[in-house]
Amino acid sequence: MLSASPLRIALLAALFACLPAQAQIYQYKDAAGRTVISDRPPPAGALPAKAHAAENGVSTSEDPPATDGANAAAPPKTLADREMEFRKRQQAQREAAEKAQKESADKARRKEDCERAQRQLRMLESGERIALRDEKGERVFLEDVQRTAEIERTRRMIADACR
Numbered sequence: 001m002l003s004a005s006p007l008r009i010a011l012l013a014a015l016f017a018c019l020p021a022q023a024q025i026y027q028y029k030d031a032a033g034r035t036v037i038s039d040r041p042p043p044a045g046a047l048p049a050k051a052h053a054a055e056n057g058v059s060t061s062e063d064p065p066a067t068d069g070a071n072a073a074a075p076p077k078t079l080a081d082r083e084m085e086f087r088k089r090q091q092a093q094r095e096a097a098e099k100a101q102k103e104s105a106d107k108a109r110r111k112e113d114c115e116r117a118q119r120q121l122r123m124l125e126s127g128e129r130i131a132l133r134d135e136k137g138e139r140v141f142l143e144d145v146q147r148t149a150e151i152e153r154t155r156r157m158i159a160d161a162c163r
Helices: 006-022 079-125 144-161
Strands: 024-029 035-038 049-053 059-062 131-133 139-141
Touching: 079 144
Parallel strands: none
Antiparallel strands: 024 035, 024 049, 049 059, 131 139
16 A cells, blocks of 8 residues: 655645646626626726736736727737747757858858968969879979969959958
């Protein structure tokens, strides 16, 4: 036989005692002029409302929303609605973080490409002899015409990568 410890009973009692503390009491006058006290918000045709917080006994007076149907007060959001909004905010934050990370990586890549092209341009403009390998694997030196073409191509790369 299972026995409930006094600590478990006290915790359960405290848990259930907290539930009614979340309730709110509304006091308003209906269309017939009678005072109504309820745990639900007043309908659109009600006169000035008072909301009483049951947890601390403090009352707050609120002006009622406009009585036309277009501006009626929206009902409180359900737990499912709040959870859905929370998940949407989380997804948006994740997407923003991924986008920022992608932009950061792209910026770093472009900076590296820019520096590489600038080094190549300095090397080409230095006037030193530059040797490359041809398709046979043999070493060939750049001639002036080829060097000029490479310098122009490298300058276009710098203009594209270093903006």
